Amino acid sequence: MKGIKFAAAAAVILASPSLAFAEPQAEVLHWWTSGGEAKSVAVLQKEFTDNGGTWTDMPVAGGGGDAAMTALRARVLSGNAPTAVQLKGPAIQEWYEEGALADISAVAEAEGWADVLPASIAEHMQCEDSWCAAPVNVHRVDWIWANADVLKAHDISMPSTWQEFNAAAEKLQAAGIVPLAHGGQAWQDATVFEAVALGILGADGFRKAFVELDEDTLTSDAMVAVFDQMRTLRGYVDRNFSGRDWNLATAMVMNGEAAFQVMGDWAKGEFLAAGKTPGVDFLCASTPGDGFLYNVDSFAMFDVDGEDRQAGQALLARLIVGKNFQKVFNLNKGSIPARTDVSLDEFDSCAHLSADDMATSSQNGSLLPSYAHGMALRGAQAGAITDVVTAHFNSDMSSADAVEMLATAVANSL
Amino acid sequence: MADWLERNVPRILLAPSFLIVLIFVYGFIAWTAWVSMTRSRLLPKYEIEGFIQYERLFAAPRWDTAMNNLFIFGALFIVVSMMLGLLLAILLDQKIRIEGALRTIYLYPMALSMIVTGTAWQWVMNPGLGIEAVVRGWGFENFAFDWVIDPDMAIFAIVIAAVWQASGFVMALFLAGLRSVDDEIIKAAKVDGIPTWRIYSAIVIPSMAPVFLSAFIVLAHLAIKSFDLVIALTGGGPGYATDLPATYMYAMAFSRGDIGQAASSAMVMMAVVFAIVVPYLYSELRVKRG
Secondary structure, three states: OHHHHHHHHHHHHHHHHHHOOOOOEEEEEEOOOOHHHHHHHHHHHHHHHHOOOEEEEEEOOOHHHHHHHHHHHHHHHOOOOOOEEEEOOHHHHHHHHOOOEOOOHHHHHHHOHHHHOOHHHHHHOEEOOEEOEEEOOEEEOOEEEEEHHHHHHOOOOOOOOHHHHHHHHHHHHHOOOEEEOOOEOHHHHHHHHHHHHHHHHHHHHHHHHHOOOOHHHHOOHHHHHHHHHHHHHHOOOOHHHEOOOHHHHHHHHHOOOEEEEEOOOHHHHHHHHOOOOEOOOEEEEEOOOOOEEEEOOEEEEEOOOOHHHHHHHHHHHHHHHOHHHHHHHHHHHOOEOOOOOOOOOOOOHHHHHHHHHHHHHHHHOOEEEOOOOOOOOOHHHHHHHHHHHHHHHOOOOOHHHHHHHHHHHHHHHO | OHHHHHHHHHHHHHHHHHHHHHHHHHHHHHHHHHHOOOOOOOOOOOOOOOOHHHHHHHHOHHHHHHHHHHHHHHHHHHHHHHHHHHHHHHHHOOOOOOHHHHHHHHHHHHHOOHHHHHHHHHHHHOOOOOHHHHHHHOOOOOOOOOHHHOOOOHHHHHHHHHHHHHHHHHHHHHHHHHHOOOHHHHHHHHHOOOOHHHHHHHHHOHHHHHHHHHHHHHHHHHHHHOOHHHHHHOOOOOOOOOOOHHHHHHHHHHHOOOHHHHHHHHHHHHHHHHHHHHHHHHHHHHHHHO
16 A cells, blocks of 8 residues: 555656646757856856746867867767757758757747848758757957057058058058067968958859859969968068967057957957957958858757757747847847847947948848858868968968869868 | 685786776777778768778878878987987986986976976977077077977977977986996996997997887887877967877867768877887797797
């Protein structure tokens, strides 16, 4: 008798979670662990718990996400995927092809994501016909930052072509100022390279070369010109640039040691943290040429069991694309909201410029994924291109050789 | 029962570690070999596709650079460390007064991790901060020591740091070897009026052959597995000028989601290790048999 009672009680206890409304659960794998980024994630975490969810944080620091990806691989292989993972660009599609992602179309359609996200960014969030990821922000990569006082002292305005930039750089160099602050790390070389490529190849050429990997474009004369400009830029960086971190290069612009830096808008965070004002102490402009290279952080939703975890996934997706989070998060991070209907009143002038350009370029088809930041190509192809770019920039290789190497490297990486 | 235990306890005690080595060393070597024959990208796949990854590997200029660097670095690192270590050992062997203190000082770099060595030497050799800046500060405006930022010379900068780290250890090995040479022979040679340099070159060094071999094996495997020193000192740069096979493999496996390519580079690295270790084992075993 006693035994039966116990069994009945146990059955009730075991069954109760599914009887009650499933409480949203989310285990979130991300690598936003540094000061400003951690603060940004905390915003999401708070909103999630305010909406009755239980958030399990799984931050994995190190290696620009490499460590987190290794952890993710282990989790997926052992059949225990996290609920949501910070992933971006083609990596989302790669994980979808491994059959690891969930379908969150229900949330996306209820919230009308298709109407508020720029089409080319929405495309990254879709796996075939369903939605599988939620965008957090839009970083613009093709920015050029400048020290306002240095430019004024030498009577230079923000360049609108690379020729103008070269002329300004010559003038600055003669005056003993480092024209271009740069850090010799492969990804920074690639960042400058893609900004130059966008300016010289144009939006269509950029898409053909770095999205479609069209061989004719990769070996075209225009590509030779891109490498020529890279060689010219190599003359404008200081001797100690090898291995320098990007924020140290930003500091050089800040204290007037250097005039310009080509870097994504995370550099703005450095200026702001140092108490500088955009438009007064430092200037921001898009790099010469039309177009907009975006680097969009997003959370991919992994296939998980259990109603509570699926409810957590839906809630998380709804909150991430929600107006409030998009505003608060991006104010912290220096980027702009991915959805286009968020009020930008509290944002600075650089963010306004970024949002305006995003709208324009989305209209005319020049809103393009950044190759250097893993938005345009898969790891192996992007890596192969970066190898060539950095080998060329850091040696005396000729532009013609570099273009030839580029075509072989891309073919070899497929 | 006691008899049975006596016979089998060693086997029972060794079995777990034997099993662990079997699975986690040889098992995973076999797994890596298998994966290197597939088109694995983000996650391992198991359909054999032939030697495609090895073809890609040998077509990649970055891998060429990595292998060339391994041979330059390995050869210089081993030769210079051994010569410097031997020289230091012979100098210390002259019955000098504060030998104990000097020995500790020379051996000390070995106690540092490669990351520390790499970071420290990165500062020392940085043209804007280190030796070059100091010497220019003394008034020699044309002095240049910019190996770390010169893609053709950067690998030699890494050799300097590695030699600094390892030569003290080699010195300790040789010093032990020198001390084990029979004193009577040396005394007899001295009585016969043979000059010191001749005693070393004709008697002491030849009798230390086994020590040379040990030093070589230790240094060779240090050279092949070098990874942290490069990461800390140059990050593989400028460009990928100081890439080594180990850093190449890391980039492919963990940054680029190209596991098949990483596996094939790991197999080639293992082949290089075998090329060094197998002759050594062979000579060792042959000596024992004879």
